[in-house]
Amino acid sequence: DVVLTQTPPTLSATIGQSVSISCRSSQSLLHSNGNTYLHWLLQRPGQSPQLLIYLVSRLESGVPNRFSGSGSGTDFTLKISGVEAEDLGVYYCVQGTHAPFTFGSGTKLEIK
Amino acid sequence: EVQLVESGGGLVQPGASLKLSCVASGFTFSDYWMSWVRQTPGKTMEWIGDIKYDGSYTNYAPSLKNRFTISRDNAKSTLYLQMSNVRSEDTATYYCTTTEGFDYWGQGVMVTVSS
Numbered sequence: 001d002v003v004l005t006q007t008p009p010t011l012s013a014t015i016g017q018s019v020s021i022s023c024r025s026s027q028s029l030l031h032s033n034g035n036t037y038l039h040w041l042l043q044r045p046g047q048s049p050q051l052l053i054y055l056v057s058r059l060e061s062g063v064p065n066r067f068s069g070s071g072s073g074t075d076f077t078l079k080i081s082g083v084e085a086e087d088l089g090v091y092y093c094v095q096g097t098h099a100p101f102t103f104g105s106g107t108k109l110e111i112k
Numbered sequence: 113e114v115q116l117v118e119s120g121g122g123l124v125q126p127g128a129s130l131k132l133s134c135v136a137s138g139f140t141f142s143d144y145w146m147s148w149v150r151q152t153p154g155k156t157m158e159w160i161g162d163i164k165y166d167g168s169y170t171n172y173a174p175s176l177k178n179r180f181t182i183s184r185d186n187a188k189s190t191l192y193l194q195m196s197n198v199r200s201e202d203t204a205t206y207y208c209t210t211t212e213g214f215d216y217w218g219q220g221v222m223v224t225v226s227s
Contacts (some may be wrong), residue, residue: 010175039214048220049157054213092157094214101147101211105159 002026004093006104014112021107023093025074030097037096040069040078044089045108052091053078062094085111114138116208116218123224128198134191134208134218142166142186145211148193150204151220158204160193162211198225 003026013019029036040053051060053069056076066081080087088111093104120132134146146158161172163182170182181194191208205220 024147037212041214048207048217049209049214050217051213054215060203060215067159072155090155094157096211096214099171103159106155106157 001100002029002095002098002102004095004102004104006091006093006107008107010108010110012110012112013080015083015085017083018079018081019083019109020080021078021091021093023071023076023078023104025076025095027098028073029076029095030073035097037073038069039094039096040086041092041094042089043092044086047089048063049092056080062099063086080109083109083111087111116216118206118208118218118221121206121221121223123226124198124199125227126199126225128225129194129196130198130223132193132195132221132223134188134193136191136208136216138163139216141189145210146182146184146191147209147214148180148182148191149207149209149214150202151207152204162208170189195223198223201227 005024007022016067029038036056041049043049043068052067054065057069068079070077090106091104115137118134148160150158161182163170167184179196183192203225204221207220208218210216
């Protein structure tokens with residue numbers, strides 16, 4: 001199975017600060033069809049996960065553009081440019097390239 | 113508005129069977145591969161498996177393949193998860209979601225396996 005290693009496990013940020021979360025895969029997530037099925041989810045306290053970024057860098061409709069994704073192959077990053085209070089929660093990366101699909105262990109974002 | 117509504121969870125004894133349902137609305141259900149994902153009390157996310165849009169093909173996490181079965185009824189826009197011989201480690205919140213991009217999620221349904 002593909003292992004996704006997310007770092008850091010926790011992140012404490014002030015409002016307006018920019019932060020980054022890393023997601024490293026145990027094997028390349030480039031699919032034979034040319035897509036890289038690496039996505040980022042946010043789970044706010046008490047809520048279901050919601051999609052933020054899909055296919056590495058594409059912003060889901062309705063998601064603020066302070067969120068951005070980058071990377072290729074095995075190394076991926078989610079960046080929040082100017083954290084807002086509503087951004088607190090747990091961020092997960094998930095890969096849909098190699099079955100069984102797998103999730104990172106999550107990064108908890110706390111607001112100072 | 114897209115909605116996925118799971119049901120069928122609760123407290124079950126070890127060794128029992130349970131069937132979860134997920135009713136979809138607000139999108140063309142029959143166009144989408146659908147997945148089941150579970151989240152343990154410790155917040156670990158685990159993909160259980162998925163089913164092709166027409167129900168003709170399923171994928172499973174190898175560790176769950178022998179006990180869990182995914183099916184769908186496109187006429188009812190409903191996804192199912194049949195769980196058999198449940199164990200304490202199956203205690204989790206179960207979500208249905210769309211496979212490609214994980215863009216739609218239900219509110220989740222809790223399953224607790226305990227005697």
